[in-house]
Amino acid sequence: MKPVARTALRPWLALLALLFLGCSGAPEDRQDVVIFLIDTLRADRTGPYGRFPSPTPSLDGFAAESIVFEQAYAPAPWTLPSAVSLMTSQPLCEHRVAVDGETVAPEVVTLAERMAEGGRRTGSFISNPYAGATSGLDRGFDTAKLVQGTTGDRLAPWLDDVGGRAFFLYAHNISPHDPYNGARGVPKERKVEVNELFDRFRHLGREDWLAGRPLGTTRNEVAQDALRVEIEARADAIGRLYEADIQRADRQLESVVEELRRRGRFDDAIFIVLSDHGEALGEHQEWQHDQSLHEEVIRVPMLIRLPGAEHAGLRISEPVSLLDVAPTLAELLGEPALAENARGRSLVPWIEGRAVAGGEARVVSTRWNRKKHYEPAAARRGNLNVAIREGSWKAIWNAGPDTLELYDLARDPRELRDRSGEEIERAQRLAALAREHAAPCLDASPEAPSVPELDESVRERLRELGYLDP
Numbered sequence: 001m002k003p004v005a006r007t008a009l010r011p012w013l014a015l016l017a018l019l020f021l022g023c024s025g026a027p028e029d030r031q032d033v034v035i036f037l038i039d040t041l042r043a044d045r046t047g048p049y050g051r052f053p054s055p056t057p058s059l060d061g062f063a064a065e066s067i068v069f070e071q072a073y074a075p076a077p078w079t080l081p082s083a084v085s086l087m088t089s090q091p092l093c094e095h096r097v098a099v100d101g102e103t104v105a106p107e108v109v110t111l112a113e114r115m116a117e118g119g120r121r122t123g124s125f126i127s128n129p130y131a132g133a134t135s136g137l138d139r140g141f142d143t144a145k146l147v148q149g150t151t152g153d154r155l156a157p158w159l160d161d162v163g164g165r166a167f168f169l170y171a172h173n174i175s176p177h178d179p180y181n182g183a184r185g186v187p188k189e190r191k192v193e194v195n196e197l198f199d200r201f202r203h204l205g206r207e208d209w210l211a212g213r214p215l216g217t218t219r220n221e222v223a224q225d226a227l228r229v230e231i232e233a234r235a236d237a238i239g240r241l242y243e244a245d246i247q248r249a250d251r252q253l254e255s256v257v258e259e260l261r262r263r264g265r266f267d268d269a270i271f272i273v274l275s276d277h278g279e280a281l282g283e284h285q286e287w288q289h290d291q292s293l294h295e296e297v298i299r300v301p302m303l304i305r306l307p308g309a310e311h312a313g314l315r316i317s318e319p320v321s322l323l324d325v326a327p328t329l330a331e332l333l334g335e336p337a338l339a340e341n342a343r344g345r346s347l348v349p350w351i352e353g354r355a356v357a358g359g360e361a362r363v364v365s366t367r368w369n370r371k372k373h374y375e376p377a378a379a380r381r382g383n384l385n386v387a388i389r390e391g392s393w394k395a396i397w398n399a400g401p402d403t404l405e406l407y408d409l410a411r412d413p414r415e416l417r418d419r420s421g422e423e424i425e426r427a428q429r430l431a432a433l434a435r436e437h438a439a440p441c442l443d444a445s446p447e448a449p450s451v452p453e454l455d456e457s458v459r460e461r462l463r464e465l466g467y468l469d470p
């Protein structure tokens with residue numbers, strides 16, 4: 001495929017660009033690229049993925065001009081490893097940034113570094129520290145800021161500074177992540193209560209990590225069970241609080257789109273909206289988002305708007321992953337350097353309708369837990385899990401007990417009936433693939449878990465998000 005920059009420009013626009021080049025500050029022959037990540041956004045809670053009535057009018061409008069990937073996966077079930085996978089196109093067991101204090105290896109070149117080498121200005125505006133200096137993901141950004149809210153006016157000063165040069169913008173919105181901020185119809189004291197319950201629940205899970213003990217040393221499953229019952233009793237309020245914060249994220253997306261549109265920088269950009277993971281809302285007796293690789297935790301929105309809204313409305317059902325973002329950008333932009341060492345694959349063949357492959361077994365997500373201990377999930381699954389898609393099948397392999405769960409998502413989208421006992425050949429084959437994928441994690445003997453030293457402003461932000469205790 002020819003780079004989008006050339007195919008999307010209408011001839012008269014190209015002529016105008018030529019006439020004004022060099023005297024108007026028009027962008028050089030590089031495409032603007034935006035990644036807008038909405039943290040903790042499970043796909044099925046958004047309009048483009050079937051939620052009705054839709055809480056995401058802006059995303060719905062955006063989807064109408066975009067390519068919608070119906071089965072997109074987060075490469076890991078929480079922010080730190082997932083954001084690193086997005087920016088390196090490496091799966092967790094390869095980049096091995098799995099727990100606080102671990103950072104992207106110096107020899108790994110990130111997407112932002114490649115974008116900067118390609119001549120773009122690079123800006124990172126994040127509301128979750130795990131996607132920044134904490135994990136080494138500030139590398140390659142000429143501006144990297146921790147912000148409260150990713151809105152158009154927060155980005156405006158940087159965009160002023162960028163002027164006519166091409167840019168790569170990474171905005172990491174955290175609105176749907178707890179603590180919840182507000183919802184009409186939910187009393188304030190109920191909101192406070194839910195946020196406190198979630199904090200206590202998270203704290204119980206990481207008691208050992210905080211104390212530097214092996215996970216599972218502290219037996220607090222009775223307290224975890226009791227808290228789960230309390231949380232379950234408030235499921236309705238939690239659902240409404242979560243949705244209200246999705247609406248807030250949707251408004252912030254709209255404000256960024258408007259800011260770019262106002263500057264004439266929206267229509268010709270490649271603009272991607274996605275999430276780093278979903279959120280369990282009681283399915284499989286789980287809450288929050290790092291205890292399993294079930295669909296509610298790893299199925300995320302992924303939408304790509306091409307310049308001029310090319311291929312608007314196209315929906316692609318092939319299972320894809322955040323790892324595919326960098327190689328897809330490389331092909332769209334005609335900049336192969338962006339895909340150097342990428343483990344994902346370009347999605348352009350699917351976009352152009354010329355993909356002949358598809359349906360083969362593919363690892364879509366990995367969980368390597370070294371921080372939290374939640375029973376009964378821990379007893380059932382251990383701390384290293386690999387999710388694989390093959391056609392409509394989804395496998396979850398569990399390293400500790402060496403078990404494989406197999407679900408047919410076409411008939412059983414909620415993953416309730418394990419079919420591994422009936423599909424023995426498939427189960428064995430997928431387990432072998434999972435073992436091979438997980439080998440670098442299995443071979444690693446990581447240091448004992450410890451809480452790293454962090455900058456006070458980062459600690460403060462992590463505390464607000466419930467990741468650290470006061």
Ligand SMILES: [Zn+2]
Nearest residue numbers: 039040079276
């Ligand atoms: Zn996250």
